[in-house]
Amino acid sequence: MIKKHVILCTVIIALLVMAKVFAYNMSQATESLPKMEGKATKYTKTTTPPQKVIPPLSQMAKLNFAEETLPLGDAKVERKMKKVLATFNHRKIQTNRLHAKAAEWFPIIEPILAAYGIPEDFKYVPLVESGLKAGVSSKGATGFWQFMPGTARDYGLKVNSKIDERKNLRKSTIAACKYIKELYSIFDSWTLAAAAYNVGDNHMRKQIDRQNQDNYFKMRLNSETGGYVYKLISMKEIVEDPERYGFDLPKSLLAYHKPFSTTNVE
Numbered sequence: 001m002i003k004k005h006v007i008l009c010t011v012i013i014a015l016l017v018m019a020k021v022f023a024y025n026m027s028q029a030t031e032s033l034p035k036m037e038g039k040a041t042k043y044t045k046t047t048t049p050p051q052k053v054i055p056p057l058s059q060m061a062k063l064n065f066a067e068e069t070l071p072l073g074d075a076k077v078e079r080k081m082k083k084v085l086a087t088f089n090h091r092k093i094q095t096n097r098l099h100a101k102a103a104e105w106f107p108i109i110e111p112i113l114a115a116y117g118i119p120e121d122f123k124y125v126p127l128v129e130s131g132l133k134a135g136v137s138s139k140g141a142t143g144f145w146q147f148m149p150g151t152a153r154d155y156g157l158k159v160n161s162k163i164d165e166r167k168n169l170r171k172s173t174i175a176a177c178k179y180i181k182e183l184y185s186i187f188d189s190w191t192l193a194a195a196a197y198n199v200g201d202n203h204m205r206k207q208i209d210r211q212n213q214d215n216y217f218k219m220r221l222n223s224e225t226g227g228y229v230y231k232l233i234s235m236k237e238i239v240e241d242p243e244r245y246g247f248d249l250p251k252s253l254l255a256y257h258k259p260f261s262t263t264n265v266e
Contacts, residue, residue: 065233066119066190070217077217084230088238089246098131102239105144109173116177119190124235125176125197126169128228131235143167145176155179191216191229199225 060078063070070077109123129146136142140149143166149159155175157165165171176197183193186201187208195216196204207221208214216229238245 063233063237065194065229065236066121068189068191068216071215074217080227081230081233084227085234085237085245088231088234098127098235099239099242101131102127105169108169112170112173112177116174116181118177118180121190121232121236122176122180122194124232124239125194126173127235127239128231143172144169145172147172147175151179187214189214189216194229194232195221195225198228 060070060081061072063081070081105126106123109126110120113120113122126144130144137146141147142164143152145166147155147157147166152159152166152172152175155178157168157171157175159166165175180193180197183196183201184190187193187196187204192204192208192214199222207219211219213219220226
């Protein structure tokens with residue numbers, strides 16, 4: 001009988017000890033829980049960095065010829081660009097006729113330029129070359145692209161006493177594309193190709209070598225060639241954004257934007 005009481009007491013004591021141990025462990029776990037949660041919250045917390053505000057580009061920074069932009073921050077270039085743009089305003093040149101010519105010429109010129117891989121901005125060359133003036137130049141250049149007789153013949157145009165294909169818009173544009181493409185292969189720059197179109201590739205090569213400079217906007221050139229690309233950019237501006245420069249005719253008459261498909265022009 002005593003033996004049974006001893007066993008029973010032992011079991012009861014063991015259960016009490018186990019209950020106390022369990023209660024202690026639970027209290028420890030409860031105390032540590034807020035600390036763990038605090039750590040987890042701190043670890044997973046993320047913050048969104050403030051967004052950097054990018055100011056819009058100035059009008060001058062948007063200007064380009066064939067995707068070649070003016071050197072930003074160059075005060076001399078910006079002054080020159082603004083000066084040339086000012087000469088192209090409506091009051092000074094009254095060029096509603098230029099917009100009419102653009103609407104007439106561009107549907108023929110644009111697909112030919114595309115077929116030869118020439119940037120579309122070159123469509124403004126005829127407007128600068130012959131749109132602002134008429135007839136034969138003092139040097140003998142004539143036609144939409146103002147070709148000299150020898151250059152015209154070099155690129156497949158007939159020029160003689162009976163026929164002058166420099167006055168044929170389609171044929172002279174094809175010849176101009178061949179010439180411009182060759183100039184680009186020499187200078188690897190569309191702005192230099194445009195300048196060389198104006199002054200000749202030999203002269204442009206000499207100036208690049210002499211000045212050790214192949215950025216058109218940073219070169220020192222004669223007044224006509226030095227302003228040539230600026231004139232092309234200005235012509236592009238008044239045709240594409242006429243209202244900014246004082247042209248008040250309906251947009252349908254001022255600017256020409258018509259989709260076209262590339263055709264075989266060979």
